[in-house]
Amino acid sequence: MSLESFNIIESTLREGEQFVGANFTTDDKIRIARALDEFGVEYIELTSPLASPQSFDDACTIAKLGLKTRVLTHIRCPLDDAKKALDTGGQGIDLVIGTSSYLREFSHGMAMEQVIDRAVEVLTWLRAQAPNLELRFSTEDSFRSEEADLFRVYLAVDKVGVERFGIADTVGVATPNRVYQLVSGLRRLVKAGIEFHGHNDSGCAIANAYSALEAGATHIDTSVLGIGERNGITPLGGFIARMYVTNRDLVKKKYKLKKLRKLDEMVANLTGVGVPFNNYITGVTAFTHKAGIHAKAILNQPETYEILNPKDFGMTRYISIAHKLTGWNAIKDRAEQLGLPLTDEQIKDVTAHVKAIADQKQIDLNDVDELLYRWADGAASNEPIVQ
Numbered sequence: 001m002s003l004e005s006f007n008i009i010e011s012t013l014r015e016g017e018q019f020v021g022a023n024f025t026t027d028d029k030i031r032i033a034r035a036l037d038e039f040g041v042e043y044i045e046l047t048s049p050l051a052s053p054q055s056f057d058d059a060c061t062i063a064k065l066g067l068k069t070r071v072l073t074h075i076r077c078p079l080d081d082a083k084k085a086l087d088t089g090g091q092g093i094d095l096v097i098g099t100s101s102y103l104r105e106f107s108h109g110m111a112m113e114q115v116i117d118r119a120v121e122v123l124t125w126l127r128a129q130a131p132n133l134e135l136r137f138s139t140e141d142s143f144r145s146e147e148a149d150l151f152r153v154y155l156a157v158d159k160v161g162v163e164r165f166g167i168a169d170t171v172g173v174a175t176p177n178r179v180y181q182l183v184s185g186l187r188r189l190v191k192a193g194i195e196f197h198g199h200n201d202s203g204c205a206i207a208n209a210y211s212a213l214e215a216g217a218t219h220i221d222t223s224v225l226g227i228g229e230r231n232g233i234t235p236l237g238g239f240i241a242r243m244y245v246t247n248r249d250l251v252k253k254k255y256k257l258k259k260l261r262k263l264d265e266m267v268a269n270l271t272g273v274g275v276p277f278n279n280y281i282t283g284v285t286a287f288t289h290k291a292g293i294h295a296k297a298i299l300n301q302p303e304t305y306e307i308l309n310p311k312d313f314g315m316t317r318y319i320s321i322a323h324k325l326t327g328w329n330a331i332k333d334r335a336e337q338l339g340l341p342l343t344d345e346q347i348k349d350v351t352a353h354v355k356a357i358a359d360q361k362q363i364d365l366n367d368v369d370e371l372l373y374r375w376a377d378g379a380a381s382n383e384p385i386v387q
Helices: 026-039 053-063 079-086 101-106 112-129 147-160 176-189 205-215 236-246 248-254 257-271 292-300 328-337 344-358 365-376
Strands: 007-010 043-046 070-075 092-098 134-140 164-169 193-198 219-222
Touching: 007 236, 026 043, 026 053, 026 257, 043 053, 053 070, 070 079, 070 134, 079 092, 079 112, 092 101, 092 112, 092 164, 112 134, 112 147, 134 147, 134 193, 147 164, 147 176, 164 176, 164 205, 176 193, 176 205, 193 205, 205 219, 205 236, 219 236, 236 248, 236 257, 292 328, 328 344, 328 365, 344 365
Parallel strands: 007 043, 007 219, 043 070, 070 092, 092 134, 134 164, 164 193, 193 219
Antiparallel strands: none
C-alpha cells in the first residue's frame, strides 16, 4: 500500500526557487540539499538546468555531492532541454508538459497529438541514451485537462517506459475526492509509480496529497514550509505530520524528525520569512495549551489533546497559565515546578487571583510566579491584586 511505502520528492530547490522570496546562492543550495539528505527524503528535485547558466552549474554540483537521496532535474519537453539535463549527471529527469486547454492555447500552443508525439520522442531519446536513468513524465494542470486526453498521453508514454507518471494540481483547484478519482483511474491503467504535485491555492494541498496516496500514488512532491509559486505546494512538515498520525513508527523510521525544526528555520531565514506561528510541528504554538480543561487533561495524559508527540520532533510542550482561562491544575503544576508546598485550597485561591487580574490587564508567567511565592510565604490577600 502507498500509505506504507510512499516516497518524498523534495522540491524546495525547484518549486521552492519559484517562491517570490527565494534567491538561493550555490552555497545555499548545497546547505539545503545536505539538510534534506540528512533528514532522509528519498529524492531532491532541482530547477531546470535551462533556467540559467548558474542553474546548470548548480545542478552539476549537487549531483556530485554524493548524497544518499536521489538527485532529479526538472525540465520541459523540448529535446534540447533533455540533452542539457542529461549533462548534469543527475540520477533522474522529470519531464512535464501542459495538457489543459489553457496551457495548450496560451503557453506552448500544441494540440494534443503534438503533445503526445513530443513526449514520446523525447522520452524515447532519453531512454536510448541512458537506459538506467530514472524518468518521470507528468502532465501540467492535470485537473483542468480532459481526462480522456490525460489517459491518451499517459498510455502512449507507458509504451516507451517510465519509472513514474506525474499528476499535477498546478493551480490548486483539485479536491481530495477528485484527486482520488484521477489517481485511482491512472493506477488501473499503468504499473509504474505515480507522483502527485499539489498546489495550495485553496488550502487542500496536504489533504490532496494524502488522498493521492490512498488512491495508489507512490510519490509526493513537497517543499520546506510549502514555499513555491504563489501560495506554494504541499509543505514537508505538514505532510510529515499527516503521515506520522497515520503510521508513527514508519515515519520515525524513515526520517530524522528532530532535524525538521532546523530545516524550517534555515529555509525561512534564506527566504526572508518567519516560520508561521501555527506552522505544522515547528510553529511556536504547535504544542502550546491554554484552556484550563485542556491543561488538566494534558498533565494527566498528553495524548488527550496531542496527536503528535513533541519529543519525537525535538520540540517541547508548553502550558500557558497566565490568563483568565487558566485552571487550578495548571497552576498547581507550576507550583510543583517551583518547589512550593501549597495546598489545593491555596492553589485554587491563587488561580482565582490570576483570573481576576487577567480580566483587567495583560499578565505573564512572572506575575503568576510572584503570586505563588506570596502565597507560599503566607502573604496571601483576600482581594484580587491589581498593579
